[in-house]
Amino acid sequence: MSTQSDNKFTGNPREPEPVPLAQADELGIKQVLDCDGNANGNLADPNLSEDEVRKFYEMMVLVRAIDDRGWKLQRSGRIAFWIPLLGQEAVQVGVTCALDDKDWIFRAHRELAVWLLRGKSLKMLFAQFYGAEEEPLRGRRLPCLIGSRDINLISSTTQVGASLPHAVGAAWAAKLLGGSEKFLIFFGDGSASRGEFHSAMNFAGIHQPPVMMVCVNNGWAVTTPLDRQTASANFAAKGDNYGVRNVRVDGNDPLALYAVTKDAHDNIEEYGPTLIEAVTFRLGYHTSSDNPDLYRHEQECELWKPWDPVRRLRLYMENKGWWDQTREDALIALHEKEIQEAVTAAEAMKIPGPASQFDDVFAETNWMIEEQKERILSEVKADD
């Protein structure tokens, strides 16, 4: 609004910026697919097999369906909270598929695909959303903040960016111990403004641990737009001052994300750490406790919709003759059935009792923990 001062956010949504993916060459963004799924970008098509591309696509469609279902479960009071992922399907799939299963992944908030790509079940995923006792984190984290040690997946903290030093430190430890596993962390554009980002980048530049840092730049850190987040030209460029190799990639192009991550992963001995900025857009709410109508111009989502990663990959597959409406319909029906089964199973699971919060605090319990436990249990009993 021209009536508002240009220097401060006054509460009125500002006019949206053009979609950067439309100017990939000028903005130094690596891209395989154009808006309509043709592989004619500045990065060569990695020429994945039909099976591999279908795996990408089917997973992107599945996490989108999970997102839709999770939102409705939250809006009918069946789960407590939801973190939407709409529009950010490509980055979680393209990046994860470029890693080996032994590599460690530190999540941000929206990467549900990692869980499924590493072979964990839909049922246990929904069990986490319901906070069930039998899911790996025993119902102690917010819905969507998944993690499981058996697949080397570290759950995120709710405090954004806090895991950055952990990921870099873990990678350094592995290097010192002579291991061959590599490390990758997802974090958002807002995390790049935190002190932990500086600590992690500085450490990564000096000690060269085997780590890839994926900045999922989705345009908004809750209510903060990009021009209030950084004065740098972009997030990748921040790597230069730390001596960390960096690359900008189309975050809605699963093939480019795969190619860029695969390159960083396979050449980590030569390159050292890589900061990857995935340029994408959050089409949905920040969380179920948010209302983007209050700060985001409605037109902004419309501008990004043609760059929908699912649509682009589908067009790529159709051009190759690998996909059609019959397959699409069958996939959607299959997902609907599988998700329904997972919801039904998860809803029937046991919720942990109040005593369980005192388990696993220390390897061995101590008098303080026991005292608190007794007190809580006596109060709960009094209420019953």
Next chain:
Amino acid sequence: MFDFKLPDIGEGLAEAEFLNWSVKTGQMVKEGDVVAEISTDKVTVELAAPRSGQIHEICVDVGEVVKVGTVILRIDDQSSDQVSQESKPAEKQLEKPSKVKAVKVRTSPVVRRFATENKVDLANVIGSGSEGMILRSDVEAFIKQEVSQQSGDQIIKLKGAALSTAQNISKAANIMATTSISFDVNADQIAKCISENNLSPLTVISMCLIGTLKKHPKFNATIDEENNQLCISDHINLGIAVTASDQLLVPVLENIGSKNSEEISASIIDITARGRHDQLKPQEMRGSTFTLSSTGGIEQGLITSTTPIINHPNVAILWASRFTDRPWVSEGGIIVAKVMSCTLAFDHRYLHGADGFAFISDFEEFMQNPSSAL
């Protein structure tokens, strides 16, 4: 039968107001379908059906404010099994407050002190916080309830959009140096123009106002208090005050200065109709640069001036009455003319008496010669 209880769909939501039901009794719904729109302290959100089945009963009326945990909808899902919802700890918590009351009082030291100062026995207060925790607002509500039981007064609590309107009005009244000028205008030419062009009075008055604002851009502006500056807008976003059920809404006609009379007429009809039916989106009520309050539709008797409160951060507002037949001196004689009374209120920190008189003079000029504004 499945009883759908109002869930806590925010973080620590205590209650919500029902704005709209999108289902009817007897209708079939699918799990996940939108069934209602509710307004919380923060936002308006849609509730989704937790079960598939037939709507058996809608238990809450539109406009009603209900507590989390209240049964809002009964869905016949061909089962008598409600185990899954009942067994959730979250549901159990909701029923705790009344039980907690008998056992022990749970609250913070600040609230205890507040209760003591107001001679309230906390054992009689039902907590709405987590695990039956008594909040300061619970004690305040209890005190009000006591008072109302003694006096028979009705207490109406402001909520949602009505509360934010009240806060904005209070802000404007507290920080602006409002002054106002009332005047009468001969509206005979306007009345003629309305019938000749088949336009609504509001459209023609808006057109005259737009013409005047273009000549007096300082009135078409917003205030930036932090930096002590007036931001004069290069386009006119006209806010139109609309009374909808029991609340005051100000939808905004964006960039109205570049539109013709037909476009303006259509947008006024659209936005006022949707306003009266509570269908406006929050973003349609933001960004006004000037406000018009026209009360012709609801006036009775002869109203000749008001004390309008400026729609902050705008700097001015014009109130306009309906047209009434009144004696008017013209060319040395007295005629019966259609007369419109107006009050222009403006923020004296930025605008002065001379600005106001000049504005009114040009507005009258357009009113006498409306074709120049069309």
